[in-house]
Amino acid sequence: MDAFVTRKPKKRKTSDEPAEESPEESTDVKLAILASLHPDIEQEMLLDILLAHDGDVQATSETLKSPPPASRPVKKTTGVAGQTSLRSFTSDSSPSGEPSSKKPKILSKKGQTLYLYDPQDISEHTPCSIIHNFLPAQEANELLAELVEESKTFQKVSFKLFDNIVSSPHTSGFYVGSQKELQEQKNDYHYNGGRITDVRTLTPKLEAVRARVQETVNQAIQDRIRTHHGGQKPKYQPSEPWCANAAFVNCYNGPQESVGWHTDQLTYLGPHPTIASLSLGVTREFRLRRISSFLPSSPSTHPPTSDPNLQGQISLPLPHNSLLIMHSTTQEQWKHSVSPSRSLTPHPISGNIRINITYRHYRPQFHPRTTPKCHCGVPGVLRVVTNDTKTDTINNTKSGSGGRTKKENWGRYFYMCHAGNVPDPTKQKCGWFLWGDFDEDGNPRDPSGANQSKPG
Ligand SMILES: O=C(O)CCC(=O)C(=O)O
Ligand SMILES: [Fe+2]
Numbered sequence: 001m002d003a004f005v006t007r008k009p010k011k012r013k014t015s016d017e018p019a020e021e022s023p024e025e026s027t028d029v030k031l032a033i034l035a036s037l038h039p040d041i042e043q044e045m046l047l048d049i050l051l052a053h054d055g056d057v058q059a060t061s062e063t064l065k066s067p068p069p070a071s072r073p074v075k076k077t078t079g080v081a082g083q084t085s086l087r088s089f090t091s092d093s094s095p096s097g098e099p100s101s102k103k104p105k106i107l108s109k110k111g112q113t114l115y116l117y118d119p120q121d122i123s124e125h126t127p128c129s130i131i132h133n134f135l136p137a138q139e140a141n142e143l144l145a146e147l148v149e150e151s152k153t154f155q156k157v158s159f160k161l162f163d164n165i166v167s168s169p170h171t172s173g174f175y176v177g178s179q180k181e182l183q184e185q186k187n188d189y190h191y192n193g194g195r196i197t198d199v200r201t202l203t204p205k206l207e208a209v210r211a212r213v214q215e216t217v218n219q220a221i222q223d224r225i226r227t228h229h230g231g232q233k234p235k236y237q238p239s240e241p242w243c244a245n246a247a248f249v250n251c252y253n254g255p256q257e258s259v260g261w262h263t264d265q266l267t268y269l270g271p272h273p274t275i276a277s278l279s280l281g282v283t284r285e286f287r288l289r290r291i292s293s294f295l296p297s298s299p300s301t302h303p304p305t306s307d308p309n310l311q312g313q314i315s316l317p318l319p320h321n322s323l324l325i326m327h328s329t330t331q332e333q334w335k336h337s338v339s340p341s342r343s344l345t346p347h348p349i350s351g352n353i354r355i356n357i358t359y360r361h362y363r364p365q366f367h368p369r370t371t372p373k374c375h376c377g378v379p380g381v382l383r384v385v386t387n388d389t390k391t392d393t394i395n396n397t398k399s400g401s402g403g404r405t406k407k408e409n410w411g412r413y414f415y416m417c418h419a420g421n422v423p424d425p426t427k428q429k430c431g432w433f434l435w436g437d438f439d440e441d442g443n444p445r446d447p448s449g450a451n452q453s454k455p456g
Pocket of ligand 2: 262336
């Protein structure tokens with residue numbers, strides 16, 4: 001097993017030509033494909049048989065189709081469920097290949113993980129879309145090499161969680177387009193109630209890629225409105241063009257580095273943002289799970305009612321040079337994470353390192369000068385009410401919930417104090433909160449960034 005997992009990278013074609021990694025090279029992806037075809041077989045067993053067939057997925061699958069020996073371990077209740085390409089197993093797709101307007105079936109079950117790799121499956125069953133081999137191979141490889149070097153000076157982000165100071169189990173760096181934006185970030189913007197001191201300007205390679213990402217994302221947004229929303233932009237989704245004016249670059253150095261379940265902060269992006277995430281280097285699993293307040297329910301009501309245990313996780317293996325687009329509703333209705341891995345197939349350039357660039361649109365309407373401020377004088381953080389709101393946000397505040405725990409408020413936006421989230425034990429939250437009020441395009445309805453309705 002080790003020989004496969006730590007096998008040497010393929011030889012380069014010439015000494016100065018970087019090696020390309022095709023999606024087929026990743027063990028994660030091969031396992032995802034096999035797991036989808038043979039969902040009753042343990043992952044460990046799949047890996048062993050794959051190794052015995054020298055990494056050949058088809059030969060492995062043929063072997064597995066033969067009657068199982070009595071001793072073959074069969075999976076019980078947990079593990080991988082579903083298909084990598086679901087199309088051949090469901091009749092949901094229209095003949096054109098576009099998603100049907102039928103209510104999506106719940107495909108993943110409690111305690112189980114559905115692995116999806118095929119772009120059409122991902123588009124149909126998650127709030128995301130994916131483009132494999134996004135950049136010309138050489139550009140992707142050069143960008144990876146540059147960012148691996150940059151990442152040597154990245155830091156872990158520290159924040160406060162229920163009075164404990166925790167730091168993220170990976171490092172990151174933050175990039176903006178100009179010196180002016182850099183100064184604004186340092187002087188005006190707050191994150192987790194504090195400031196970011198290490199802000200950088202986009203490197204020439206990040207800048208070149210940003211233009212491509214921007215064009216692709218704007219096209220993808222329009223395609224999604226057509227294929228998933230009957231041509232009608234969802235409420236609160238901005239209608240202005242998406243502009244990639246900021247980039248968080250994450251570095252995961254080794255299988256244990258990860259990021260836990262979270263949603264990305266809406267404060268400066270506004271409601272229903274689009275975020276584009278370019279993966280470089282070793283393949284890692286990006287996981288998604290729907291926040292239970294937003295599980296599809298029958299009959300469909302708003303807010304939807306649900307059994308919080310109905311749905312499991314969806315795992316998307318993200319190979320080198322893949323662009324994942326998190327569309328409108330991803331941040332409001334789903335959580336995402338990058339889970340620790342048991343083993344990795346080293347990438348020829350970065351070894352066990354994965355670099356991820358999330359390009360974001362910091363909208364001028366959400367500049368911190370217009371963000372409502374809490375009693376501590378700090379711009380509030382923009383959140384959505386979900387069934388998690390009570391434990392997630394209201395602990396440690398002095399005031400009551402102000403209605404934020406009520407089911408009828410699921411899906412509503414609010415601002416709350418974030419000053420208590422800085423890693424300083426003397427700082428407490430002031431308990432302030434304000435309902436957010438946005439127009440059809442997700443723009444704040446008044447110049448202060450939210451209406452002045454009293455908590456209730
Ligand atoms: O590394 C990834 O794919 C996800 C990163 C992420 O979730 C974030 O930066 O907010
Ligand atoms: Fe995120």
